[in-house]
Amino acid sequence: DFMRGRALDGMAALPIANPKLKVEAVAFHQWREWRIGALVTPWSMLLIAAPKAPPEAGWQDGETVEVAFPSGRYDLMAARFGPAGPLVYLSLFSPMDEFASPDEARAAAKSAVLEIMTPPPVKTLDRRALLRGTAPAPA
Numbered sequence: 265d266f267m268r269g270r271a272l273d274g275m276a277a278l279p280i281a282n283p284k285l286k287v288e289a290v291a292f293h294q295w296r297e298w299r300i301g302a303l304v305t306p307w308s309m310l311l312i313a314a315p316k317a318p319p320e321a322g323w324q325d326g327e328t329v330e331v332a333f334p335s336g337r338y339d340l341m342a343a344r345f346g347p348a349g350p351l352v353y354l355s356l357f358s359p360m361d362e363f364a365s366p367d368e369a370r371a372a373a374k375s376a377v378l379e380i381m382t383p384p385p386v387k388t389l390d391r392r393a394l395l396r397g398t399a400p401a402p403a
Contacts, residue, residue: 280359281306290373302373308358314351334383
């Protein structure tokens with residue numbers, strides 16, 4: 265709508281905004297009870313996770329919500345965005361001046377979403393090294 269467009273115009277005028285970039289949703293997909301992806305803007309890049317159903321207790325804007333992704337547990341910030349409803353987000357980049365093109369920003373967003381959705385490698389125990397006393401110390 266008109267007011268939202270005006271707000272975006274105002275943000276785009278900030279000195280931290282990268283004029284080469286525009287607002288776009290990248291790499292969104294369904295995972296379990298979440299819709300996950302990245303939001304690229306001229307001033308920031310956010311990982312966004314929106315639940316299929318609103319949380320029972322509801323979230324307050326600015327509340328920290330822990331979410332378990334395949335790569336681990338992360339603290340995300342809760343927010344409500346009109347018809348999008350409640351969602352949580354994590355800042356990936358801000359400002360966006362290191363991106364020379366929309367393609368570069370999109371690639372970084374896709375990479376970040378892929379990384380958060382990739383489980384860490386499974387560590388195997390080397391029994392021989394353990395018996396010899398040369399196994400690495402546990403992390």
